[in-house]
Amino acid sequence: MITIKCPKCGTDSKLSLLQSVYVGPHKCWKCRELFNIRIENNVVKSCQPMSPEEAERQRQREESRHRFQQPDKG
Numbered sequence: 001m002i003t004i005k006c007p008k009c010g011t012d013s014k015l016s017l018l019q020s021v022y023v024g025p026h027k028c029w030k031c032r033e034l035f036n037i038r039i040e041n042n043v044v045k046s047c048q049p050m051s052p053e054e055a056e057r058q059r060q061r062e063e064s065r066h067r068f069q070q071p072d073k074g
Contacts, residue, residue, distance in 0.1 A: 004044055008033045017042070024062075025055045 002015045006028040013029055022039040026047070034055050038046040050058075 002039060002042055002044065004037065004047065006031060006033065007047055025058060
């Protein structure tokens with residue numbers, strides 16, 4: 001379990017990940033501020049504010065990337 005401290009209001013959020021690396025958006029549950037976070041080896045390395053427009057562009061890029069990935073052959 002990873003603890004993320006909101007840089008705006010100081011509230012702690014708990015986050016559980018399947019992998020030890022994550023880069024992407026995070027929203028504070030209390031003040032609702034959006035942040036782009038980078039987690040490596042289950043440690044928060046950066047937490048930068050982002051606008052709703054930036055979050056939407058990032059979501060669209062991820063969606064496009066998943067759409068063009070080859071399906072697993074198993």
